[in-house]
Amino acid sequence: MRLPRGFTASGIRAGIRKKRPDLGLIVAEDGANAAAVFTRNRFLAAPVVLSQAALKKSRGRVKAAVINAGCANAVTGKPGMDAARRVRSRAAELLGCDPNQIFLASTGVIGTPLPDDKIREALPDSVARLSAGGVEAFSHAILTTDVGPKVAQATFTLDGKRGRIVGVAKGAGMIHPNMATMLGFIMTDAAATPAFLRTALRTAVEESFNCISVDGDTSTNDTVLLMASGKAGNAELTGTLSAAGAPDFIRALTQVCKDLAWMIVRDGEGATRVMELEVRGARNERDARLAAHAIGTSPLVKTALHGGDPNWGRILAALGRSGVRFAPRRIGLSVGSIVLVRDGEPAVYREKDAARVFSRERVPVIVDLGAGTAMATLLVSDLGHDYVSLNTDYRS
């Protein structure tokens, strides 16, 4: 796959991780307008602190993004900030831009010093290998425990001109709050102001990464960056999302985000299937999200999902302790088209049928609280032995 016009990328080994590519670089040859969303974790990694400030100082202009895997550079104090600044300076020097136009992101172990010397030494090679087809190498270089790379694309039409959006992601942070960092880099050749991109990105993230997550549940490094090179030649998108042509761009952007979100969950550490959980009938949205979160993070629910066991008792038990208000006798629960619980009591169904749906790659589960009209959805990966193996030995 090729990047949208105006972008090149590379992915190489800098020696932070053992025998794995660990340094990704994206360059917007003539610069790009940009917007980003960041983690809400109280512990902000050094690259998050720097990139937030840099985007403001550059008024939403980005020349390049430098991403390393193998070290999160989080909870590393002043030395961590200094190390990130040195990486940024070196990249700015090599690309001939202001350091505030360099966007940084890191992923890996928290609390260990960033080996910035290795990154700075490797950067010239990163620059030398930049190409429009470099997205594949890039997508590999930002991975940690991911099973595989995650790349999605979509097209849109603006002023009769076709444009493209390519997104690359890693990890599972915003969806699986307890797992690794989630990073996303989305490139488009659309012309758009930073302000428009901010609104567009927030909307797309809300319907993809965030509508399947719960506010505040993020790692120290989660970041999604959207860059627009303007090479499509459309009249610059500005102002509201309902402006002429904007809806089609938003649709394409949301689609890329949704595709990446799905890949992230499906590739959850050790995951073999995904529950598409929908909580409806809640008194308000907060309740709906709270209920979905309690169910979706329950190890008992996730292990039952792994076993393909439609054990709805565990789902209701998690719901019951969620703190959400509802009347037990009004609860409904269904799996696919099979109703398992109606009015708070077990319905009549064939166990075999429910088990068949629960063994699919996508398991649709609807929980109806019967208490209102608000709803929330959550993609839930299962919890199996591979998750335990991956995380027991993570640092070794």
Next chain:
Amino acid sequence: MRLPRGFTASGIRAGIRKKRPDLGLIVAEDGANAAAVFTRNRFLAAPVVLSQAALKKSRGRVKAAVINAGCANAVTGKPGMDAARRVRSRAAELLGCDPNQIFLASTGVIGTPLPDDKIREALPDSVARLSAGGVEAFSHAILTTDVGPKVAQATFTLDGKRGRIVGVAKGAGMIHPNMATMLGFIMTDAAATPAFLRTALRTAVEESFNCISVDGDTSTNDTVLLMASGKAGNAELTGTLSAAGAPDFIRALTQVCKDLAWMIVRDGEGATRVMELEVRGARNERDARLAAHAIGTSPLVKTALHGGDPNWGRILAALGRSGVRFAPRRIGLSVGSIVLVRDGEPAVYREKDAARVFSRERVPVIVDLGAGTAMATLLVSDLGHDYVSLNTDYRS
């Protein structure tokens, strides 16, 4: 071990579970004053609903407790209530007492009908096998995925008379909200009013099961029952906990509850070690509990604990997303006597030393928020392959 004076117990197979004892019976030969604490889950199992009401109607008098494993009789609607009532009537008939003096508890799968016919058929055998030494058989009959039975005892002196307390427990509900039901049955020969027992039990539970848990995080069936036969011959304990003799009784009761709570965590499904987590320096107790809960339920923290890996980055990442207010640069974290994080930055320590502490059976971890004076403690079991195996195949 023998039961306190005035009690007999038995444990037999009723055929609810395959090839495992599943029916426990405790009888207070001349009745007992009693008090109980129940789950706060919104879904109350039928036996919980019935026993709560019965205790009120009998004004705190209990003749016997009937406990079955293999079926929780939760989310079973009216048929479940009817089945529980039939069990209760049969027991009352056999023991010649009011049905409201029969206390019920169930544990097992949620949402499947209670095979009350099997229980009613087996009850005469339960009664025939009652003995003062029956605590061992009883302690086995109430287990589900527990590795082994949990029995604790303590003695006290009241009015110069020695008395005993024997407690039996199963499961891990109140401590590991996502695991199975927690049941506890505590018998003493002390003489005490139901009102005194209520206050005493609440105090003891607060310092044992509940001080290592988070409010609201309970299964559909969690129950702790305290019964006092009065056979010790002391002047009946009544009124406040500071009454003459009361403190020694409370101490013994709390000790039994603490011992059982420890056994429950240590025996957490697939557990190999326990983190004794202490969160201090919080702005208020709610924050302290919230922080402890976020850390203690994080699969990443629990798998690191399983691997004996002092991966404090995961602990801080969980803390950072807990929603609790603190300044990252004031955070401290230590493992045993080794300081790993000071003022929000990694401290100087030898990895080997930290790993050694993290490999013990008990791993003391202190997180200091530096934001106030409130604290909370939590016992956290690890998350290993056995947990996954146990829960993937639970219903089969």
